[in-house]
Amino acid sequence: MPMKRSERLVAMTHFILDRPRELISLPFFSEKYDAAKSSISEDLGIINKMFQHEGIGYLESVSGASGGVKYIPAFSKEYSEEFVHQLCRRLEDPERLLPGGYLFMSDILGDPEATRSIGRLFASAFRDRDIDAIITVATKGIPLAYAVASYLNVPVVIARRDPKVTEGSTLSINYVSGSTRKIQTMVLTKRSLKEGSKVCIIDDFMKAGGTISGMKNLLNEFNAEVVGIGVLAEAEDEDEERVVDDYISLVQILNADDRKGSIEVIPGNLLNYL
């Protein structure tokens, strides 16, 4: 028995939300839900209208024989601003201050709801860039990288500080950590990234930018092109010039001083990209 429209809308909404950026054809829906193409077309109109109304993105129509619709997650500026401001307030807690001007953020990085929202904001900001993969370096950027990747529907590649036996052969580079000035190693499994990929770097924290600059060098070895850089939090670095520019940040940490117990957190530049 065919479904009623009301029932079909529930099923289709789930199906579409579950497949961001995947092209789904009208005939596919028509067969799956045993409904005329004209009905499916009306359904998609309602879904598109409501996605925009709810501020979660829109359905992009692709015309032609192999056409259909794609759900493009693009979260509203209103939603994004509210989330960023809440995050600033949550981070602006002197109890988070750690020696060296670092900030305890593991609770936020460990909260799937927060990481999902962070992923949404970056995916929205990067929505028009042509991205093949997200890359991060272990450990703390990993949940953010997955959150972004799941809304952009691309794989995640994880660079490590140490090679592991269960990874196969690797490519490695040395780089200078911005904050500690120590020489560090970064490795990436050879078969984890195709030559010539367009990648977006995601990380939790950037001070001088040494780690991200290291990732860029490593990606160079794979002839990969960096088409975007996103960091959750950027912090001031008094000692040196930042080695990375052209990045998107969610928040900016100012005047973090664990001795004085002072800290200020303000929105980063991400909101300008929405």
Added chain:
Amino acid sequence: MPMKRSERLVAMTHFILDRPRELISLPFFSEKYDAAKSSISEDLGIINKMFQHEGIGYLESVSGASGGVKYIPAFSKEYSEEFVHQLCRRLEDPERLLPGGYLFMSDILGDPEATRSIGRLFASAFRDRDIDAIITVATKGIPLAYAVASYLNVPVVIARRDPKVTEGSTLSINYVSGSTRKIQTMVLTKRSLKEGSKVCIIDDFMKAGGTISGMKNLLNEFNAEVVGIGVLAEAEDEDEERVVDDYISLVQILNADDRKGSIEVIPGNLLNYL
């Protein structure tokens, strides 16, 4: 202007899917969508019916003054069986064999769609356990831990092999790695887990079970109770007895031999828990 039912169903479906295991009250929906409680009640009936029809779970009704509905992700046995069998075929590729009987799985762990499905299956298998947090040890289990956590709506806690300056004070233990017989360290930030938490351990791979047994010891120090253990792949270990029992596995790796190029992958015991 109030929404039409068809429009409301799209909005409500998204709202509910986005908040697994969160109690949402009828009056809340009624106000949010400017609709009578009786209409909302009917809508929830349709959504519940369709979620079950699609095999993605159900709405649990909580009665009483502070009542409402909760979306419980519980994926169907059919969906789960298909996914597990596909995963077995995908893993049963001799090219994945690495020295020592290990298997290259980073491509699957890097695929957000696959990790989401894995998260769904574990969340379904653990749906009746009372879980406060998911724990894993860096690095490869992290995406799986987040995927499970996002469907169970609980935080993720990550143990590390090395303490980091940006984490604050930590508790550490030493344990013997099952496969290498080396003494290893595992640390967990003190403020990352509340005393007495009920936790579920998630990891990508288990051979002798040394790492998971190490995590159990570490959790002991936090007076945490282990209420579940889930591993993506379990492998045979000829040399010794497994030190962990009572776990759920998605797949089982048999006869992996990189010299002979032979490997067999069969479903684990997870399907028995659905």
